Amino acid sequence: MYFSILLLNLVLFQVYGELVIKPSEASLTRDQYKSFIALCTGQSDDQIIAWRSPQQKEISEHDNDRITAERQTNGIRLRIRNLTTEDQGTWECIGTHMNGQRIKKSFQMIIKVPITFNAESVQYVALGQPTVIKCTVQASPVAEVSWFKGQDKLRIETPKYEVHNNGLRISRIEMLDNDTFWCRADVLETGESRDFPIHVIVSKSINQTHITCANPCAIEKKTATLICDAYGLPAPKYLWFYGSSNSEVQPNLAIGHAIILFVVAHLCLLQVSSKSS
Structure with missing residues (x-):
């Protein structure tokens, strides 16, 4: 029984074929703000209906839109100008065979956003008080954030320091914290790595003059x-x-x-x- 179903699927594939997308990779990584095109084609008797976005919206054929579909003699072209993070996800090409059978082909789009640090390069902290050295990272794929200290960039691992989403929390500021801290971001999927130096200055309120x-x-x-x-x-x-x-x-x-x-x-x-x- 299983062999019969497998044989039937093979016959249908040979008869109806499948849609073809170029570029042919199942997963594509492209830089933010760049342009992108893809072409979807089928067999001679296939009808290519539309491109569908990750938000499940059919792409219009208006030439002036940022994202547009362009009819070709052998298929339909997807054109995206100025890629954004909203374009990340699964893109589908939808079609039908002459007998009404629905066919589709898809690929995964990953938008690469370069590492961007949101932090002040000089930060003042109060002596003897808890504080957070603020540093947040924007990147796609998501970056892994770690912290280092001093010109030798020694990895911070003591319990006094705790990594949070918005920065590095220090339980109690000491004069030894009057140093350079490094906020490091690593994106393993792309191999991108960057360090951001933060000069921490320990402060104490002025006493009575x-x-x-x-x-x-x-x-x-x-x-x-x-x-x-x-x-x-x-x-x-x-x-x-x-x-x-x-x-x-x-x-x-x-x-x-x-x-x-x-x-x-x-x-x-x-x-x-x-x-x-």
Whole structure:
């Protein structure tokens, strides 16, 4: 019985044949935003009806559409301009034989999207706090994401670090985390691999600022030096303001009776002197 069915199917195949698609591969990989064409043909007495998209929609024959079907003397051509991820899936060519038998042929389209990183190259994190170093990856086929640390790109495997969909979670930030982290994406199907460096800067909020006046201080018609101390990570920068309107004092610029001598590291030195009219 089984042999009879197999023989009948073989006879039907020889009589009716099958549709032929070029390119002939069952699975095709093409780059996003590129163009693509395929031709579907049959036997002389076959009628090719249409191309059908992965969304099960028949493709129209409007020349100005991004995706269009073009009638040929020996079949029907599929033309896709500017491939997108929506074009990924199973494409079918549909036809009928002269006796009304429905026939079809299909292929699988895979749209290759190059690896794209969504991340800031410099990220600030608070000392002693949990945080997430943010890095997401867009790619098709889907990329495998892993993390490395330092210029030697040592693989991160300690429990302190945990890989999440939106980045690398660090349970508690330490000064050792003031380093370069690498977000790596690998697409095994295409062999594409890329690394994205993220410079992590450990920060600490500025403590209360403290202004002192060098001794002797605020003597009439004498020079006075004011010193502003503040500590934080990274090292803070300083600006001086004066008056009820909070006017900014520019370095090396005389404004009324105020003269900035210099601004260095964590000291702001402001010299206030009295001028004769």
